[in-house]
Amino acid sequence: MTTDFADRLRAVRDRIHVAEQRFQRPPGAARLLAVSKTQSAAAVAAMAAAGQTCFGENYVQEALDKMAELTALTLEWHFIGPIQTNKTRPIAERFAWVHSVDRLKIAERLSAQRPASLPPLNVCLQVNIDQEPTKHGLNPTEVGVIAVAVAALPRLRLRGLMAIPAPAADFAMQRPAFARLRVLREQLTAAGLALDTLSMGMSDDLEAAIAEGATLVRVGTALFGPRR
Amino acid sequence: MSPLHPLSAPVARGGLSGLLLLVAPLVLGADDNYLREIEDEARRQAATLITSPPTALPPLPDTGTDRLETGLDLAAFEQALRRKLPGTYTSYQQLNTKRKQEVYQAYQNNSQLTNISERVIQLLGNKP
Numbered sequence: 001m002t003t004d005f006a007d008r009l010r011a012v013r014d015r016i017h018v019a020e021q022r023f024q025r026p027p028g029a030a031r032l033l034a035v036s037k038t039q040s041a042a043a044v045a046a047m048a049a050a051g052q053t054c055f056g057e058n059y060v061q062e063a064l065d066k067m068a069e070l071t072a073l074t075l076e077w078h079f080i081g082p083i084q085t086n087k088t089r090p091i092a093e094r095f096a097w098v099h100s101v102d103r104l105k106i107a108e109r110l111s112a113q114r115p116a117s118l119p120p121l122n123v124c125l126q127v128n129i130d131q132e133p134t135k136h137g138l139n140p141t142e143v144g145v146i147a148v149a150v151a152a153l154p155r156l157r158l159r160g161l162m163a164i165p166a167p168a169a170d171f172a173m174q175r176p177a178f179a180r181l182r183v184l185r186e187q188l189t190a191a192g193l194a195l196d197t198l199s200m201g202m203s204d205d206l207e208a209a210i211a212e213g214a215t216l217v218r219v220g221t222a223l224f225g226p227r228r
Numbered sequence: 229m230s231p232l233h234p235l236s237a238p239v240a241r242g243g244l245s246g247l248l249l250l251v252a253p254l255v256l257g258a259d260d261n262y263l264r265e266i267e268d269e270a271r272r273q274a275a276t277l278i279t280s281p282p283t284a285l286p287p288l289p290d291t292g293t294d295r296l297e298t299g300l301d302l303a304a305f306e307q308a309l310r311r312k313l314p315g316t317y318t319s320y321q322q323l324n325t326k327r328k329q330e331v332y333q334a335y336q337n338n339s340q341l342t343n344i345s346e347r348v349i350q351l352l353g354n355k356p
Binding site: 103104105127133139141144 | 349
């Protein structure tokens with residue numbers, strides 16, 4: 001199993017590396033976040049043994065269970081799923097990053113609940129970049145105002161933006177949504193927010209995301225295979 | 229009013245290259261063959277890069293003209309706010325009745341989404 005994971009990890013890293021070169025991004029500009037939701041702790045451990053250290057989880061309890069099994073490993077945990085108000089405390093206490101902040105209230109709770117013994121929690125604002133009615137995320141129009149408010153929270157470090165665009169068939173169709181998120185971040189940085197992160201791109205569209213400046217790509221299927 | 233509040237710290241904007249290269253997408257399969265397919269596809273694409281002139285940026289939502297429908301009563305305004313500005317609406321819900329009325333007043337004066345969003349956050353921060 002470890003060999004399979006090592007092969008898959010190598011293949012995904014190669015895709016990222018090729019895309020970075022192709023689109024004139026510096027080597028290592030796009031970090032790989034292994035999306036381990038629904039995967040077992042053993043699978044995470046195998047991927048960690050292959051050299052992956054950053055893992056993304058969507059469900060709080062599932063993530064906490066895996067963390068409990070994997071305490072011997074030094075892993076960086078990212079929360080990437082929808083956040084319920086009553087689940088903010090374990091997220092604030094146990095994760096290094098949160099990609100899916102889509103309400104100021106959630107950000108305020110995360111800041112208030114982040115232990116003083118830990119560094120500030122890295123957060124991204126989730127943007128509903130295609131303004132799909134069924135998707136979570138901020139309307140691009142309101143991102144600026146919310147971002148300024150979140151950036152002022154003492155125990156958070158606003159790092160950037162995250163989006164899950166509507167599925168698109170090919171590279172050319174995938175790219176515009178990522179470009180919109182990139183431009184949105186550029187607008188925010190021009191306004192004085194030091195944002196260094198674009199969390200965008202998954203197994204099927206990571207090349208288009210890297211072309212448009214992704215700094216974190218969230219890959220699950222291509223690493224672990226289809227979800228259980 | 230600008231949709232963004234300028235902060236004091238200067239920020240270096242990250243630059244992306246002007247060279248845009250078009251490639252076909254990678255297609256992933258779910259079976260054991262997909263690794264081989266990825267590698268083959270990557271090699272194929274690397275050999276068939278097409279250089280194109282920079283393309284125009286896709287338009288962002290026009291924050292200057294993106295507005296709520298005008299003439300809504302308070303209930304309809306709140307429904308529209310919830311639908312169009314979900315993050316702002318959550319903050320709006322934390323306001324007391326008087327401040328909600330102030331937001332509604334702001335909407336009646338200027339229905340731009342950014343204006344409404346800014347007003348909500350201003351009132352939220354201006355705690356009694």
